[in-house]
Amino acid sequence: MNKFLRSALLVCIAGSTVFTSYAQDNLINSLTKNQSEISKQSFSFTPIINLSNTSIKNQGSSGTCWSYSTNSFLESEMIKAGKPAVDLSEMFIVRNTYVEKGKNYVRMHGAVTLGDGGALHDVINMYAKYGIVPQEVYTGLNYGTDINRFGEMAAIQEGVLKAVVKNPNKSLTPNWINAYTAVIDSYLGQVPEKFTYKGKSYTPKSFADEVVGLNPADYIEISSFKDQPLYEKFVLLVPDNWSFDQVYNVRMNELTDVIDNALKNGYTIAWATDVSEKGFSWKNGVAYIPxxxxxxxxxxxxxxxxxxxxxxLDITEDMRQKAFDNYETTDDHGMHIIGLAKDQNGKEYYIVKNSWGVNNDYSGYLYVTKNYVKYKTTSILLNKKGLPKDIKQKLKL
Known part of the structure; x- marks a missing residue:
């Protein structure tokens, strides 16, 4: 998702038409200038469901939305389970994911994706394997910045791994993984074997078990594609699925049925999607399909x-499949669906928490139509308890 942060996808006047009328130019420029100012006043959103979630974060100059969105999801899962919310370390998950991704890259002789990107399930997988730590214990800011800036680190990571794959000694030594991990730790910091939190000593695994207390087996990832068998697992073929994890396949309309049921039962949803559409505006905090x-x-x-x-636009399964097949729908970004609202006309929108800071019309949140979700979702991840009964039966869970 989102290899490089799209800091804002602003709607602007296209330059495809040359206007000779000075007055018309001024009118269009004025509309463009004022569009952001009047957009918020032109919408009136009333919350229907607004589930508890933690504060808005900023992923900075890094493509780590998948970690921010799914860690935010886990924080809401803690709240749902009656636990005090903990600000979980996104970079602890990122660091361990990058180590595993490096191993996979070498195993695949370089024929797999690198970069900052990842998938929703990466967070669950790393949580299961490595545990988790609070943000205060591992910020990932080991190189003098106040936000993530991954460009230099990513370039060095790639250089190390490409050198390993060339295999200049004609036989790989076991030391390459130490060299590669040292690069990551030089930037993000070494992960603690033990740490103290609220006066008690933990390891990352014991913190996950005793404080966070979530079971990785409780979570399920779902998508919808016509070229895959219904209600069975398949490998989601997007570049950031470097681990080749499988997801369940449902009908397009069932994606929103699942989301609606989860929200109505108090469960939030991690959401992977495409944000390159002209109908997606981060600044205005609205996404729809014109x-x-x-x-x-x-x-x-x-x-x-x-x-x-x-x-x-009315969305069909054929349209959804075609957009994915011809690269109009790509695995750009991960966010966190935390509620449901309606506009002044009664139309429903999902309330979505983003990780690009608070500098938009809704202080870091967006309102996204169900049609946008049907058309542009690449996957969703949620607690199995949030599934409708009929979907559970169809998936044989």
Whole structure:
């Protein structure tokens, strides 16, 4: 997801049409300038479900949305389980994921994805294998910055692994993994074997067991594709699924059925999706699928895309599959669905928590239509207890 942070996907006037009218230019420029200012006033959202969640975080210049979104999900899972929420360390999960990803890269002779990206299930897998620590114990800021900046580290990681794969000694030594891990730890810091939290000593594993107390087996990942058998597992073929994990396949409309049921029963959802659509605006905090194709909109229509509710395209399974097959839908970003709201016309939107800080119209949250979720979701991850009964039966759980 999101190899490099898309710090803001702002709607702007396209430069495809040359206007000779000075007055028209001024009108369009004025609409563009004021669009963000009036967008929030043009929407009126009323929460229907708004589940407990922790504070908004900022992933900085790193493609680690998958860790931020799923750790946020686990924090809400703690709250749902009646436990005090702990600010979990996203970078502890990232660090261990990068070690495992490096091993896989070498095993695959370099024929697998590198980069910052990951998947929702990576957090669950690393939690199960390594445990977890609180944010205060492992910030991952071991190189003098106040936010994540991964460019230099990522370049060195890649250089080390490519050198290993070239196998210059004609036989790999066991030391390459130490060299590779040392690069990561030089930037993110060495993970603690033991630490003290609220006066008690823990290891990452004992902290996961005794304080967080969540069972990795309780979580399920789901997607929807026509080219895969229904209600069975399949390997989700997106570049960031470096571990080749499997997900369950359901019908497109069942994705939102699952989300709705989970929310109604108090369970939040980790969400992997594509945020490259013209109908996704981080600044305005709204995402939808316009009924009118962006390519044939005039410039005034484009400037007003987020000035209040607009008609949406009806989404079909064929459309969803085609968008994925032709790379219109890519595995860009991970976020956290924490609630449900309706606009002034009664239309429902999911309330989504992001990890790009608080500098948008809704202080770090977005309102996303169900059609957008149906069209652009690559996977969702949730507690099995949030599944509808009929879906559980179909998946034979």
């Amino acid at each position: 009924a009118r194709d962006f390519a044939i909109m005039n410039d005034i229509e484009k400037a007003n895309m987020f000035n209040g509710p607009k008609p949406e």
